[in-house]
Amino acid sequence: MIPLLLAVQAALPAQPQPPNLETAPLKVLPVQGNVYTLFGPGGNITIQVGKDGALLVDTMFAPLAPRIAAEVKKLTPLPIRIIIDTHIHPDHVGGNEPLEKMGATGLSPGEGRGATVIAHENVLNRMTQPVTGKQTPEKQTGLPNHEYDTPTKDFSFNGEAVILIHAPKAHTDGDTMVFFRRSDVLSTGDIFTPERYPFIDLARGGSIDGEIAALNQILHLTVPEQLQEGGTKVVPGHGRICDEADVVEYRDMVTIIRDRVRDALKRGLNLSQVKAEKLTLDYDTRYGSGDVFVESVYKSLGGK
Numbered sequence: 561m562i563p564l565l566l567a568v569q570a571a572l573p574a575q576p577q578p579p580n581l582e583t584a585p586l587k588v589l590p591v592q593g594n595v596y597t598l599f600g601p602g603g604n605i606t607i608q609v610g611k612d613g614a615l616l617v618d619t620m621f622a623p624l625a626p627r628i629a630a631e632v633k634k635l636t637p638l639p640i641r642i643i644i645d646t647h648i649h650p651d652h653v654g655g656n657e658p659l660e661k662m663g664a665t666g667l668s669p670g671e672g673r674g675a676t677v678i679a680h681e682n683v684l685n686r687m688t689q690p691v692t693g694k695q696t697p698e699k700q701t702g703l704p705n706h707e708y709d710t711p712t713k714d715f716s717f718n719g720e721a722v723i724l725i726h727a728p729k730a731h732t733d734g735d736t737m738v739f740f741r742r743s744d745v746l747s748t749g750d751i752f753t754p755e756r757y758p759f760i761d762l763a764r765g766g767s768i769d770g771e772i773a774a775l776n777q778i779l780h781l782t783v784p785e786q787l788q789e790g791g792t793k794v795v796p797g798h799g800r801i802c803d804e805a806d807v808v809e810y811r812d813m814v815t816i817i818r819d820r821v822r823d824a825l826k827r828g829l830n831l832s833q834v835k836a837e838k839l840t841l842d843y844d845t846r847y848g849s850g851d852v853f854v855e856s857v858y859k860s861l862g863g864k
C-alpha cells in the first residue's frame with residue numbers, strides 16, 4: 561500500500577487534490593507593508609489592500625472562494641479588483657471565476673465585469689488550446705481577461721507600484737512573479753517552493769535552466785535585511801514567508817543538482833542509471849523524494 565501510494569503521489573506533483581476543501585483551514589498572516597498571505601490547501605494567495613480595494617495573486621480552488629472572500633473582507637471592506645495568476649496549475653487558478661464575479665472592475669473598465677484577471681498570454685493560450693491527445697482545452701471557465709506578452713508589466717494600485725515579471729520556461733512557460741515595490745514583497749508562484757523540490761512542468765513549457773534563471777532573477781530583486789531595516793520578503797508558491805537568504809540556499813541546491821545530472825548525462829548514463837545514482841540523497845531529508853525532480857532535470861537537459 562504505502563509504496564504504491566508514494567509512487568502515485570510522486571507521479572502527480574502538479575495536481576494536488578486536497579481531501580476536504582470545506583473544512584481545510586485558511587490562515588492570513590501579515591507579510592510587510594500593505595501585503596498579506598493567505599495560507600490554505602492550495603497555492604499561497606498574496607493579498608495587497610489599500611484605498612483602491614484588494615489585489616489577489618492566485619486564487620486556490622473554486623470551492624474555497626466564499627471563504628477566501630471572507631478572509632479578504634477582514635482586511636478591507638472594499639472589493640477585490642485585480643487578480644493575478646502566477647501560472648496555470650489548478651491549485652493556483654481554481655478560484656478565478658467565482659472570485660472574479662464577486663469582485664469589481666479593476667484595470668480594464670467594462671460593463672457588468674467583475675475583477676480584472678491578469679496572466680501571461682501563455683497561461684491563456686494553454687487554457688484555451690486543446691492539449692495534445694485531448695479533445696478539449698485544459699480550462700474553459702475562469703480564464704484571464706487581461707493577458708500580457710511583454711517581459712514585464714507594471715501599474716499602480718493602492719498607491720504602490722506593482723510590477724509583473726514573466727519568467728520564461730521555468731516552472732511552466734507562463735510564470736509571473738509579482739513585485740510590490742513599496743511594501744518590498746515579491747510573490748514568486750511555484751518557481752520557489754522552499755519545502756519541496758521545484759516541479760519542472762515540461763509538458764507546459766518548464767525547463768531547469770529557466771527555473772535557475774528565475775531563481776537568480778528573484779535574487780536580483782531582493783535585498784537582505786540590514787540591522788533594524790526590514791529586507792525584501794518573498795512569498796513562495798507553497799510554504800512559509802521567506803527572505804533572500806532562503807532563496808540563495810534554494811537556488812544553490814537546484815543548481816548543484818542540475819550540475820550533478822548534467823555530469824551524469826555527460827558520462828552517458830540513461831535515466832534508470834541516473835536515478836540509481838541517488839543524486840539528491842543529501843537533500844532528500846529536507847525536500848522529500850528527488851526522483852520526480854531528477855527525471856525532469858534529466859529530460860530538460862535533453863536526456864531520453
Ligand SMILES: [Zn+2]
Pocket residue numbers: 574647649652731750
Ligand atoms: Zn504549479
